[in-house]
Amino acid sequence: MENLDWKNIGFGYRKTDFNVRCYYKDGAWGELEVNDSEYLNLHMAATCLHYGQEAFEGLKAFTGKDGKVRIFRMEDNARRMQSSCDGILMPQLPVEKFTEAVKLAVKKNLNVVPPYGSGASLYIRPVLFGTGPEIGVKPASEYMFIVFVMPVGPYFPEGFKPTDLVIMRKYDRAAPQGTGKYKVGGNYAASLVAGKKAKAGHYSAVLYLDSREKKYIDECGPANFFAIKDNTYITPQSDSILPSITNMSLMQLAEDLGLKVDRRRVPVEELETFEEVGACGTAAVISPIKRIHDDDLDKEYLYGTEPGPWSTKLYEKLRAIQCGDEPDVHGWVTLVE
Ligand SMILES: *Cc1c(COP(=O)(O)O)cnc(C)c1O
Numbered sequence: 400m401e402n403l404d405w406k407n408i409g410f411g412y413r414k415t416d417f418n419v420r421c422y423y424k425d426g427a428w429g430e431l432e433v434n435d436s437e438y439l440n441l442h443m444a445a446t447c448l449h450y451g452q453e454a455f456e457g458l459k460a461f462t463g464k465d466g467k468v469r470i471f472r473m474e475d476n477a478r479r480m481q482s483s484c485d486g487i488l489m490p491q492l493p494v495e496k497f498t499e500a501v502k503l504a505v506k507k508n509l510n511v512v513p514p515y516g517s518g519a520s521l522y523i524r525p526v527l528f529g530t531g532p533e534i535g536v537k538p539a540s541e542y543m544f545i546v547f548v549m550p551v552g553p554y555f556p557e558g559f560k561p562t563d564l565v566i567m568r569k570y571d572r573a574a575p576q577g578t579g580k581y582k583v584g585g586n587y588a589a590s591l592v593a594g595k596k597a598k599a600g601h602y603s604a605v606l607y608l609d610s611r612e613k614k615y616i617d618e619c620g621p622a623n624f625f626a627i628k629d630n631t632y633i634t635p636q637s638d639s640i641l642p643s644i645t646n647m648s649l650m651q652l653a654e655d656l657g658l659k660v661d662r663r664r665v666p667v668e669e670l671e672t673f674e675e676v677g678a679c680g681t682a683a684v685i686s687p688i689k690r691i692h693d694d695d696l697d698k699e700y701l702y703g704t705e706p707g708p709w710s711t712k713l714y715e716k717l718r719a720i721q722c723g724d725e726p727d728v729h730g731w732v733t734l735v736e
Contacts, residue, residue: 401510405517408552410682415549417507419500422530423490423542431500433507439543446529446539451585453528454483457681458644460505460512460521460548460735463723468512468735470523471721473501475644479582480527486581488538489527496544497525498733504546505735511550515722518553522681554683559706559714561689562603564619564678566667567593568695571610572618572639579617579639586641587621594620604678606691608667609637616665622678622686624665625649627709631659633673645679645717651729652716658709667693670700675707685714 414437422429446452456476461469477497484491501523505512513519525546529539570593573579573586590605597605597620604620616624616635623643625634632653634646650660670676676688687706692699706714719725720732 403511403513403519403550405513405519405550406552406556408519408550410522410551410554413511413549415508415511415547417504418545418547419504419507421492421496421500421544423544426490428490428492428496428544431496431503433503437547439545442530442532444532444534446531446533446537450529450533450536451583451588452487452489452539453526453584454480454487454489454582455527455584456480456523456525456582458501458523458525459551459681459721460523461722462512462515464515465723466515467723468505468509468521469721469723469732470501470505470735472644472648472731473498473523473733475647476501476525479642479644480525483581483583484527486578487583489529489542492527492544500544500546501525502733502735504548508548509735511548513550518556519550520721521548522551523548554686559685559687559711561687561702561704561706563601563690563692564604564606564688565597565600565602566606566608566691566693566695567596568608568613570596570605570607572605572607572620573610575609575611575639577639579637580641582641590620600692602692603686610639614666616667616670619678619688622680622683625677625679626665626670626673627658627675627707628673630657631661632709632713633661633663633665635665636662637664643680645681645684648717648729648731649679649685649713652713653709656709656712656716673700673702675710676700676702677710684717685710 531539
C-alpha cells in the first residue's frame with residue numbers, strides 16, 4: 400500500500416499504474432486490455448472531439464474493516480452508461496463487460512485503494528467515446544471504453560459541513576427535451592460558465608430551475624437535489640435530471656428509516672417550507688445546504704448552519720453500507736476477490 404496523506408489528497412487527477420481498455424470495431428466490442436499509459440493515440444477527426452460523442456461514469460470503491468475492497472452499485476452505473484450511449488447514438492457496452500473492466504481496474508491498482516477509516520476512497524472513472532473519424536455529423540463507427548481509477552480524499556476533510564447554492568435564471572444546464580438525463584460531457588461544457596460564476600460568489604454550485612418555465616427545481620450543478628419536511632424525503636421529478644444512483648440509494652434508505660418518499664415536481668417557492676436541504680452524488684454522498692440565494696429576486700432561503708438530523712442519519716447510513724460497517728441488505732456492494 401502506498402503511503403499517502405489520505406485525509407488531504409483532495410479530489411483531483413492522480414496517475415495510477417494501470418487502466419483497462421476495450422475497443423469497438425466492425426460492429427463488436429473486443430476483449431479487455433490492461434494498459435500502463437495515461438495517453439491515447441487518437442484520430443484527429445474522432446467524433447468525441449468534434450461532435451461530443453462521449454459519456455462517462457463515476458463510482459467508488461472502499462476498504463472495509465475486514466480489509467476487503469467493496470465497489471458500490473456498479474451494475475447501476477453500467478446500466479446508466481448504456482442509457483447514455485442510447486442518448487447519443489453510441490453502441491451499448493454489455494453490463495458484464497463494464498463490471499469486469501471496473502473490477503479489473505480496481506484489482507490492478509490495489510496499492511492505491513485507501514485504507515479503512517481514512518475517509519478516503521478509490522474513485523473509478525469509466526469513459527466511452529467515439530474514436531472513428533467523421534467530418535459530417537454522424538455517429539462514429541469505432542469507439543473506445545476506458546476505466547481508470549485514482550485515490551481521492553474525504554469530501555469533507557474538516558467534517559460534514561453545509562454550503563451555499565445560488566439560483567441564476569439566465570443559465571440552463573440542459574434543454575427540456577435535451578441530454579440532461581444522460582451523463583455526457585456536453586452537459587458539463589454547457590455548465591462551466593454558470594459554475595464559474597457561482598464559485599466566484601463563494602457558492603458551491605448553481606441550483607438550476609427547469610429550463611422551460613423556470614418554476615421547478617431541477618438539479619444542483621453536478622448533483623441531485625433533495626429536501627426534508629414533515630417526515631418526507633422530497634426530490635424533483637424531471638426529464639432533464641441525471642438519475643443519481645446516490646439519490647436512488649438515499650430514497651431507499653429514507654424509506655428504511657421510516658420517512659415517506661415523494662418524487663415530484665418541486666416548485667421553487669417551496670424552498671421556503673423545507674426543514675433540510677441537500678445535494679447528493681457519489682463525490683460527497685450528501686452535501687448539506689445552509690443557504691440558497693436567489694440572485695434574480697434577491698431572496699434568501701436559510702437552513703441550519705449545521706447538518707440537519709435526517710441528512711446526518713442518511714449520510715452515516717449510506718457510508719456505513721459502503722464500507723461494510725452495516726449489512727448490505729439491498730445487495731449494493733460487490734467484493735473484489
Ligand atoms: C453524476 C451526476 C450526478 C450524481 O450521480 P451519482 O450516481 O449519485 O454519482 C448528478 N447530477 C449530474 C448532472 C451528474 O452528472
